[in-house]
Amino acid sequence: MNVAIIGAGALGLYYGALLQKSGVETHFLLRRDYAAIKAGGLTVHSINGDFHLPQLHAWQTPAEMGTADLVIVGLKTFANDRYQELIAPLLKPDTLILTLQNGLGNEEALAALFGAERIIGGVAFLCSNRGEPGTVHHLGAGRIVLGEFVPGDNGVLERLAGMFRAAGVDCCSTGDLKKARWEKLVWNIPFNGLAALLQQPVDRLLAVQATRALIRTIMLEVITAGNAQELRSAIPEAFAEGMIEFTETMGAYRPSMQIDREEGRELEISAIFRMPLQFAASKGIAMPRVEMLATLLEQTWITKPPA
Amino acid sequence: MNVAIIGAGALGLYYGALLQKSGVETHFLLRRDYAAIKAGGLTVHSINGDFHLPQLHAWQTPAEMGTADLVIVGLKTFANDRYQELIAPLLKPDTLILTLQNGLGNEEALAALFGAERIIGGVAFLCSNRGEPGTVHHLGAGRIVLGEFVPGDNGVLERLAGMFRAAGVDCCSTGDLKKARWEKLVWNIPFNGLAALLQQPVDRLLAVQATRALIRTIMLEVITAGNAQELRSAIPEAFAEGMIEFTETMGAYRPSMQIDREEGRELEISAIFRMPLQFAASKGIAMPRVEMLATLLEQTWITKPPA
Numbered sequence: 280m281n282v283a284i285i286g287a288g289a290l291g292l293y294y295g296a297l298l299q300k301s302g303v304e305t306h307f308l309l310r311r312d313y314a315a316i317k318a319g320g321l322t323v324h325s326i327n328g329d330f331h332l333p334q335l336h337a338w339q340t341p342a343e344m345g346t347a348d349l350v351i352v353g354l355k356t357f358a359n360d361r362y363q364e365l366i367a368p369l370l371k372p373d374t375l376i377l378t379l380q381n382g383l384g385n386e387e388a389l390a391a392l393f394g395a396e397r398i399i400g401g402v403a404f405l406c407s408n409r410g411e412p413g414t415v416h417h418l419g420a421g422r423i424v425l426g427e428f429v430p431g432d433n434g435v436l437e438r439l440a441g442m443f444r445a446a447g448v449d450c451c452s453t454g455d456l457k458k459a460r461w462e463k464l465v466w467n468i469p470f471n472g473l474a475a476l477l478q479q480p481v482d483r484l485l486a487v488q489a490t491r492a493l494i495r496t497i498m499l500e501v502i503t504a505g506n507a508q509e510l511r512s513a514i515p516e517a518f519a520e521g522m523i524e525f526t527e528t529m530g531a532y533r534p535s536m537q538i539d540r541e542e543g544r545e546l547e548i549s550a551i552f553r554m555p556l557q558f559a560a561s562k563g564i565a566m567p568r569v570e571m572l573a574t575l576l577e578q579t580w581i582t583k584p585p586a
Numbered sequence: 587m588n589v590a591i592i593g594a595g596a597l598g599l600y601y602g603a604l605l606q607k608s609g610v611e612t613h614f615l616l617r618r619d620y621a622a623i624k625a626g627g628l629t630v631h632s633i634n635g636d637f638h639l640p641q642l643h644a645w646q647t648p649a650e651m652g653t654a655d656l657v658i659v660g661l662k663t664f665a666n667d668r669y670q671e672l673i674a675p676l677l678k679p680d681t682l683i684l685t686l687q688n689g690l691g692n693e694e695a696l697a698a699l700f701g702a703e704r705i706i707g708g709v710a711f712l713c714s715n716r717g718e719p720g721t722v723h724h725l726g727a728g729r730i731v732l733g734e735f736v737p738g739d740n741g742v743l744e745r746l747a748g749m750f751r752a753a754g755v756d757c758c759s760t761g762d763l764k765k766a767r768w769e770k771l772v773w774n775i776p777f778n779g780l781a782a783l784l785q786q787p788v789d790r791l792l793a794v795q796a797t798r799a800l801i802r803t804i805m806l807e808v809i810t811a812g813n814a815q816e817l818r819s820a821i822p823e824a825f826a827e828g829m830i831e832f833t834e835t836m837g838a839y840r841p842s843m844q845i846d847r848e849e850g851r852e853l854e855i856s857a858i859f860r861m862p863l864q865f866a867a868s869k870g871i872a873m874p875r876v877e878m879l880a881t882l883l884e885q886t887w888i889t890k891p892p893a
């Protein structure tokens with residue numbers, strides 16, 4: 280199986296490097312890191328041990344890459360309008376597309392363009408940041424939960440999970456991708472949102488009792504909305520407390536949206552906030568605090584003074 | 587009638603200067619501006635015309651000031667724990683106390699210390715900032731609505747309103763101080779809160795449709811909570827739209843809480859947010875967005891990195 284990584288940021292570079300290291304032929308579409316990786320390869324600084332790949336299949340345009348058996352999409356979701364341009368050149372009739380992107384609506388958009396049967400969703404629990412060009416930092420976790428957009432039983436999930444596991448990635452499959460996506464939103468919405476808005480890492484947010492209570496209330500809004508989406512089994516309310524306790528182990532972790540804001544990048548507000556709000560509204564569920572948080576984040580972004 | 591101004595910030599200096607200019611014997615308790623005013627007097631830069639008072643009754647401690655017929659309280663509400671120390675030395679048996687402070691709970695606290703009958707509340711609609719020591723800037727408005735904490739009919743309100751009007755201040759009285767306070771909160775809660783949180787002036791907040799809708803929704807939460815407080819007549823929902831339209835005339839106005847945050851001062855979260863939330867909760871009314879805004883503001887304040 281050969282793999283093409285589209286959107287080789289902190290997530291794409293990390294998983295791609297592990298696949299390449301395990302012997303999978305992996306091609307990277309690069310922009311910022313192209314020159315550095317062509318010249319000196321890729322260095323992964325990981326809590327599981329650093330390693331260096333002296334040579335990668337590095338490309339600057341999808342046309343050069345040839346077709347792939349599996350396309351892994353790691354784009355920031357605000358670049359989803361480039362799906363056609365970036366992915367179409369890589370496809371054979373049986374190419375699988377795995378999106379490891381944040382939020383909701385990515386599988387739907389990919390399915391509309393390329394057909395629903397080949398779309399796999401992956402919910403990644405990964406703490407990683409880009410470093411200098413040619414380096415990526417893996418700070419914690421890394422688990423991937425895979426699910427088919429159109430549930431079937433053709434063993435494709437187990438094949439992919441096996442590939443990731445052979446590369447050292449904790450990976451499993453689920454029959455309820457939708458539930459896995461909503462479970463991740465239970466974390467992403469309050470922690471990405473509040474950390475980006477207030478520009479404070481997760482430990483400072485959890486240190487104040489009223490903010491901790493707000494985080495929990497936001498989580499319950501997300502759980503209620505998720506449970507209205509015809510999941511196979513409900514997300515229990517206790518999931519919120521579990522996520523908060525898990526977050527306490529992260530220390531001064533800065534969620535990706537906080538880093539995006541600090542570095543002046545666009546925020547993934549549509550995929551992480553507005554799409555879930557739409558899915559909730561379609562079932563008659565309001566998420567007033569999530570809506571307010573989305574509006575506040577948009578206000579910081581839309582009216583950002585020129586740099 | 588002689589007047590003592592306690593808390594001579596932008597509001598106290600402005601109204602005190604107008605009273606002094608109109609011939610009322612006015613004493614100022616000063617801290618930051620004491621030396622500058624002692625040396626060079628007070629300059630008011632006003633949209634109604636600049637003026638200079640070469641000499642004021644300026645004091646550094648309340649003990650020096652002697653007693654007053656009227657004490658005007660302009661303290662920031664987070665300094666309310668200094669009421670006893672700052673006001674008690676100024677009181678005769680018939681001294682009136684007028685608080686022009688923001689938010690709720692000020693009359694109650696003054697009444698508990700000094701007796702309810704002498705407490706007058708004033709809701710001030712004033713755009714003013716302090717300039718260099720010895721100067722104050724009047725940017726717009728200035729209206730005061732006076733009301734007795736314990737409604738009576740002894741003409742005291744008309745006497746005070748007459749004094750302010752003679753000094754050029756648009757001033758009227760109300761039989762429903764509580765309603766006037768809640769009406770001001772309809773503006774203060776969203777605009778002070780969001781401007782301070784996002785560090786954006788009011789015109790930028792109103793420029794984004796979703797933020798404008800959020801402001802309106804927050805205003806409706808405040809109106810609902812206010813209308814549960816046994817007002818003599820209800821605040822209509824249309825009051826929200828009226829306040830928004832009025833705010834559009836203000837241009838790039840920075841509410842006081844935004845300036846407080848920019849200058850690293852404590853924020854008036856208790857008087858403007860937590861007290862109203864308590865009054866609302868006491869009537870079984872929740873204000874989820876107001877609560878969330880208060881929590882976000884506290885989070886910025888409590889965890890402010892050392893300067």
